[in-house]
Amino acid sequence: GQQLNQSPQSMFIQEGEDVSMNCTSSSIFNTWLWYKQDPGEGPVLLIALYKAGELTSNGRLTAQFGITRKDSFLNISASIPSDVGIYFCAGRETGANNLFFGTGTRLTVIP
Amino acid sequence: NAGVTQTPKFRILKIGQSMTLQCAQDMNHNYMYWYRQDPGMGLKLIYYSVGAGITDKGEVPNGYNVSRSTTEDFPLRLELAAPSQTSVYFCASRTGQGTTGELFFGEGSRLTVL
Numbered sequence: 001g002q003q004l005n006q007s008p009q010s011m012f013i014q015e016g017e018d019v020s021m022n023c024t025s026s027s028i029f030n031t032w033l034w035y036k037q038d039p040g041e042g043p044v045l046l047i048a049l050y051k052a053g054e055l056t057s058n059g060r061l062t063a064q065f066g067i068t069r070k071d072s073f074l075n076i077s078a079s080i081p082s083d084v085g086i087y088f089c090a091g092r093e094t095g096a097n098n099l100f101f102g103t104g105t106r107l108t109v110i111p
Numbered sequence: 112n113a114g115v116t117q118t119p120k121f122r123i124l125k126i127g128q129s130m131t132l133q134c135a136q137d138m139n140h141n142y143m144y145w146y147r148q149d150p151g152m153g154l155k156l157i158y159y160s161v162g163a164g165i166t167d168k169g170e171v172p173n174g175y176n177v178s179r180s181t182t183e184d185f186p187l188r189l190e191l192a193a194p195s196q197t198s199v200y201f202c203a204s205r206t207g208q209g210t211t212g213e214l215f216f217g218e219g220s221r222l223t224v225l
Binding site for chain 2: 004006033039041042043044045048088090096097099100101102103104
């Protein structure tokens with residue numbers, strides 16, 4: 001199946017620091033999504049991207065759809081303790097009905 | 112508006128037992144999905160459905176069955192539970208219209224097979 005490589009696998013940062021994570025695929029996607037999962041909960045959508053080069057923000061979060069259509073990036077500025085969780089990228093190939101998910105980036109914010 | 116509702120939230124099974132994980136959505140979504148999430152891993156697609164009466168296999172369908180008799184419900188059946196099926200199962204849905212890709216997830220069902 002489709003392989004999505006997400007990095008880093010985990011991050012430990014101080015409160016107030018900025019965070020960057022990325023995801024690459026082995027094929028071209030027409031949709032990139034970023035989800036956050038809190039412990040014991042299902043993933044919740046943060047940002048959706050539909051066009052190559054698109055840059056979209058949601059509060060302190062900014063995500064970009066790579067121009068090659070094989071990668072995407074998520075940045076979190078000025079991290080706060082509630083940013084703790086696992087962040088997943090997900091992508092869809094043109095015409096496909098399902099999403100492929102990355103393995104997740106586990107974020108820990110130290111107050 | 113409840114969104115996607117999964118039951119049960121937790122279940123312990125013995126090897127060889129069978130059970131059904133229930134999933135219901137009240138958003139009138141055409142597309143529904145079942146994923147499993149193993150520790151430290153992303154979500155793997157088990158089965159999905161693009162509408163009532165239509166189901167398709169995902170990446171890891173072996174050992175599972177699904178049905179979609181109504182738009183609202185998409186149950187996942189395990190016939191002969193095996194330890195390899197110990198996982199957290201997530202049901203999700205989306206409208207399927209246009210280019211929107213957003214999946215709405217349930218809270219998950221944690222299954223342990225001993």
